[in-house]
Amino acid sequence: MKLLRDPLIHFLTLGGLLFIGHALWSTHVTRADRELVVDTREITRQSELFAVENGRPPDDAELQGIVLAYVEEEVLAREAVKLGLDTDDTIIRRRLAQKMRLLGDASAELSPGDDELRAWFEERSERYAVDERRGVEHVFFSDEGRDDAKADAAAADLSNWKSVGDPFIIARNIAPQSRAKLQQDYGGAFARAAFEAEPGVWSAPVRSPFGIHRLRVTEVVPRQEPSFEAARARVLADWQAEARDRAKAESLRRMVEQYDVVITE
């Protein structure tokens, strides 16, 4: 506002003159719908926009241009409405809806009280937990080139396991992974065996989509459940995202509620 002070005075003078001119010019039409009041707040908004775009406030000529463009747009818009061009136009309908959604977005950032946030976290602490992970090493027996990979696996002496079995496309030593991740990469049976096995003991033969494995759990990283304090920053961001979505959905729901929605064929 400060930087607009001078031009604004110019504007008010100019605007006044314009308004008088307009009034004189159209004395014969005095109907209320022919009255075009230029709201200074709108012009201030446009001027601020100009300042953001250009890094400086508009000069007199530019300010005059803003006023005139506004008047022109308003007149054209009213004429268009009179002709009924605003109804039944997809673009206008979509833009109006878009504008309303943006209004919803702009609602103030909410911040919860500490207790409220803590309670919210406790209801959802599952979301912040990291599941148990297990490290596994395994020996692979391919179906290709073996008559019975399962029998070979069962009979194998694993005391020198690194040199036993066939090469495996992924690692023979798998860093700690969640059960879900193991299932994605090696299939459900492999993951089940890894999470049911006693650490340090070679399993019975297990089938994966690749072939037969014998596996041994090398490391168990227990499930981690972070405290509220440790997870606080993430919890707050999630709470705010949820609050925003909820506020938007709620305001839309309230608006929709005011209508009787009838679906016709």
Place this chain on the structure above:
Amino acid sequence: MRKMMLMGSAAVLAACSGDVETKEVTAAEAPPITQAAQRSADMPAPNPTRNVYFGDTHIHTKNSFDAYIFNVRVDLDDVYKYAMGEPLTHPGGYQIQLDGPPLDFVASTDHGAYLGILPLMDDPSSPLSKTEVAQGIFGSDPEVIVAGFQRIGFSVRTGEPYAEIYDRDVIDDTWGRVISTADKYYQPGKLTTFAAYEYTAVTNDTERGDNFGGGNLHRNVFFKDSAPKRLFSVLDSNNPEDLWEWMDQQRSAGHDSISVPHNSNVSNGRMFAMDMYDGSAMSPADAERRIRNEPIVEMTQIKGTSETHPTLSPNDEFADFEIYESLLGVFDISEVSGGYVREALANGFGIQAELGVNPFKFGMIGASDVHTAGAGFTEENYWGKVGIVDATAEARGAVPPGGAKTWDGVERDPNAEMWFSRWGASGLAAVWAEENTRESIFDSMRRKETYATSGTRIRLRVFGGTEFSDDMVSAADMVERAYATGVPMGGELSGAGTPQLLIHAAQDPNAAPLQRVQVVKVWYDGGAQERIWDVACSDGLTPVDGRCPDNGASVDLDTCEYSSDKGAGELRALWTDPTHEPGKNAAYYVRVLENPTCRWTTWQANKAGVERHPDRPATVQDRAYSSPIWYDAE
């Protein structure tokens, strides 16, 4: 009064959209923007024998002109959320979700030209919406939409900006957001992200009207761990050689990057032309600059396969796979020669013979090029590419138009017929890297230890050597020994000895078993030469005259069930080139084929209970393509 008003309007227009500043931000003064993320305590140690990671390196959001206009409203965050497995809403109104495990790495690659401009052109509160170009291009009528796309596309193709909408501040701000969003989602060990964008060059040598129409010379530019504040788009220059020049400058200023070309199949023969952009002769320095900046090529994606074409490879019975031939934005058919990687790999030796440098010594990746922030990589779960215009099975040409049950006598929609129904549910990039970090994955792309898949997660290891012993193929420590005595895919052999390939392939646990492993050899003899050997067959079969016998795998086209007792979980081979000539340069790459499964068009026709498209293949054999290993006699 009237005159004054008109002048006033003109002044506002000029004030809002004129004065397009061309800021010269030199790389030297621009600080690195991307940040090195913290190594988390529970991140696994790097694996010296490397892990395979799967990613999609070609994804668009609403910030791309040709996505926004097709009603795409997803933003940069959505790319990463989708990669982690969260659902998104497609412009068609339905939910889309990754079919398979989360991706290990991902990059949003919106078009640098007019990056982030279209959303503002459609925002009534932005001055860009008042511009002449913005009028009437956002509609719900498909014809209006396509006309708007062609109009902006015309400027992109010619590299001539529409001054009134070419707002560098908006582009720079959006690019800043691309970088910061990539940083925000980067989780070393879990999800690697890159600051990236698409450089959208189009051949500008033919007159097809004021539209996008032309040969595709697009590339995606990926920054390793720091990015400049300003990107280089076709509106700076539409000659890709100028892009490489700019990348060289950025690299010396500390912003390392690579450029990855795609859709050479529809480049009108220009992507791998043996001359320069303007038709002049290539110099050794030109060839070096190209391969320095373009070490890998995206050779499969939704808009078709760029491996080879049946007319280039008449003896390759698997060459006719997801072939797509329409130039950008039009139905004209692309020139074949110069558009496919197999031929280019061979022609590279021809250039090397003259210049001493091989500009086409590139590796392979795949990606999707989806414009809806997330792709359907599987045949069962595919929703096209662009947004609203290919949002339904009918729009894509999988289902006959107008509610018809069969294709008899129906009038086919030309866009579905020529474009959408010919697109494939593809592809993915696979990299072998020590760990899932920017540095490790970028380095693997630079050394070409990468491969492409048509969408499934086939695992594929290839090593080249001259001293591999027969026992290695079944040795438990095969990989350790192969790294110790050979080179991985993307590497190079030289000198005496006969080239050997040690190959290990395994199926995607969530897709069909493997059918065969093939070696493709290319060389140059006054023209591109090629030969293919099947080197490992499933079901205990052995190759006869270089081909695996039919393994009997079949698909029920009504249910899409495939035979469960055919195919292999994994295949291995040690192959020695039987046609090696000492002193003769050659390159070898590996292609792995799955058993046949239903193509996406078949899945979608079955779901709708209608006749399949009679002119599209009912099945596909999804596949992986390794980066080559070169034998360089000198």
